[in-house]
Amino acid sequence: MVLFLLLWQEIYKKGGRKFGFVNLAPLGCLPRTRILKPENKGECMEELTTLANKALSQLLETLEDQLNGFKYSNFDLFNSLIQRMNHPSKYGFKEGKAASCGTGPFRRFPNCGGKGAVKEYQLCDNASEYMYFDSAHPTERANKQFAELMWSGTPKVVAPYNLKVLFENV
Numbered sequence: 001m002v003l004f005l006l007l008w009q010e011i012y013k014k015g016g017r018k019f020g021f022v023n024l025a026p027l028g029c030l031p032r033t034r035i036l037k038p039e040n041k042g043e044c045m046e047e048l049t050t051l052a053n054k055a056l057s058q059l060l061e062t063l064e065d066q067l068n069g070f071k072y073s074n075f076d077l078f079n080s081l082i083q084r085m086n087h088p089s090k091y092g093f094k095e096g097k098a099a100s101c102g103t104g105p106f107r108r109f110p111n112c113g114g115k116g117a118v119k120e121y122q123l124c125d126n127a128s129e130y131m132y133f134d135s136a137h138p139t140e141r142a143n144k145q146f147a148e149l150m151w152s153g154t155p156k157v158v159a160p161y162n163l164k165v166l167f168e169n170v
């Protein structure tokens, strides 16, 4: 968060005024982390990410008040991912939680291609049916949906403006 603040402050100083942000993915809910805690039974641990994302939204609101000309768009990647994990078919996916390639439960071990120590891995037939490509990264199809939401989504997922409005009308 600190590094990120230093970075965009530099850009603001150089004259940048319109910024696009993406909040944190549900870090306790990726195929990789989903089953880390046995007592967790494959459910997500999201308290910390939720807090961090709330802090980000509040910070951006404060900056908009305090910095002359600062305008932003904040894409809710967190809930966009959760929605697709919980209701994959609504978004055209067959599988929202497991990775398309890897090993183990939810294919959570990122050994796709078998180039590391563990040679054997599973690969699904069609990655476009999956939201997660590997243990931590969405598939191209999911990323395309996110890109479209960032550009022209409703205020429910990208606020206070989507990028199209931010760049063309604000």
Ligand SMILES: *[C@@H]1O[C@H](CO)[C@@H](O)[C@H](O)[C@H]1NC(C)=O
Binding pocket: 092, 126, 127, 128, 129
């Ligand atoms: C893979 O899945 C996508 C999404 O369901 C579908 O549009 C596409 O036709 C499939 N490709 C193949 C080769 O079956």
